[in-house]
Amino acid sequence: MTVPPFLTADQQVEYLYDKNYVERGSITEADKNRLAELNFHHLLGYARNYRALPGRGQVEVASRSLSDVLGVLDGDAQLSALLHEGVRIAECRLRAAVVKHYCSKFSPAGSFLTPSQYLTTSEGSAEHLVRGILTSIFRHDEPYVVQELKRSAEKRDVRCCKELKEYDPTNHGVCVAVAGSLPLWAVVDSFSLGLLGRFVMACDTDTTQPVWKAVASQLEIQARIFETQLKSLTYLRNCIAHHARLWMRPTADSPKKPLLFEKRLRGSTHKSMYWAIMNLASFLPQPQRLPFADRVDALLERNPLHRQGILRAAG
Incomplete structure (x- = not known):
């Protein structure tokens, strides 16, 4: 395997033009300054999906520009910051519930x-x-x-x-x-x-009333889908923690549909990040679930291009 060369800023611009990611001549000086602050490989994940949008018939893009791509990348950063708030709350609730129910039953x-x-x-x-x-x-x-x-x-x-x-x-x-x-x-x-x-999921050999069922009950997550929802929460948390692209990303561990958000999920695809995000909201305290989902939706409404890639995964 040949290792690709490291590209200078000017070479990165030319690469984006040559690969038809954006229209030639559309990259501004401000765009170039942003390129200097980014890992180019990370940016290409956005650029490739952006180039493919017209073929998927998902979003009309009149003129492909790097500004669009950077706007989506910024949208991911803002969304990740908001989701981190929710993940922190969900993790604290989960850890407290695990301690409570394990220590009530075992040494x-x-x-x-x-x-x-x-x-x-x-x-x-x-x-x-x-x-x-x-x-x-x-x-x-x-x-x-x-x-x-x-x-x-x-x-x-x-x-x-x-x-x-x-x-x-x-x-x-x-x-x-x-x-x-x-x-x-x-x-x-x-x-x-x-x-x-x-x-x-494994700490209790009791198959009738294991610890995990008590934890699921306290968190108000249906027992039959608890493990699936927990895996989805973990996947989303790791994506956020490692600054992974959320836009147009199919989830590896897709959750089941949270009933509270059934209507809200209409129009989104099962493997989209939006399902994982609504699953996160279902792990929050009951009074916070709908307000958190509303905050997510309000943020996504700011950029229709970003919103589309969160509601509908690539592929």
Whole structure:
């Protein structure tokens, strides 16, 4: 594979013209200044989808310009900032609910570091989950956790895990013992949202009233779709955190239709970001759900081109 050359600002402009992403002569000096501040490869994800719009019959573009593309990119930035507010609230609610229902049923400390605590979804899945939790705990820099790990290690007269800053799989048993006195509520914020989702779905072998059902009930998410909605929330959160393009992006983990937003979702495609966004809104406290969705819609109305790419995914 030949590695493409790094393009100067002038070469980037010529590339956009040659590939017919925008009409020749349409790029302004202000546009060039913006190009200098962007990762060109990131911009091309927008430009390719912009060029394809007329063929999809979705949006009429009278004259293709880089200003249009930059406007969509700015729309994504504004939308991501708003969605981050919602994700933060949703994550806090989810973490609190997981702690509440797990610790009401099981020992708050030690139990979640034991593979037998978990459902086995594939060979070695429980052990893999425990290793992931330990990795998160030892990387956590919250003072209480750091001090407790140090105190526990000194009590046992052990030195492992690279000065207690990293889980050491070759000393797994020692790491479990050192971290074993930490309660779930002290370490749950170290879990990524993906890890938290895997934890809550597997942390209880009770098939009648597992912890995850109690969490779903508290959050007012239907049990039959809870795992699907949680995966969608995680996918959206990761897209936002990594500054991924939202416009015209098909979702990898599409949610089921949130009933509260059934009418609002008409005219949008199932794999569009709009479905993932309305799913996020359904994880918020009940009084905040509709106002949050209204804020999203008001933002999207500012730029019809951006709105179209959020409601209808590419492909």
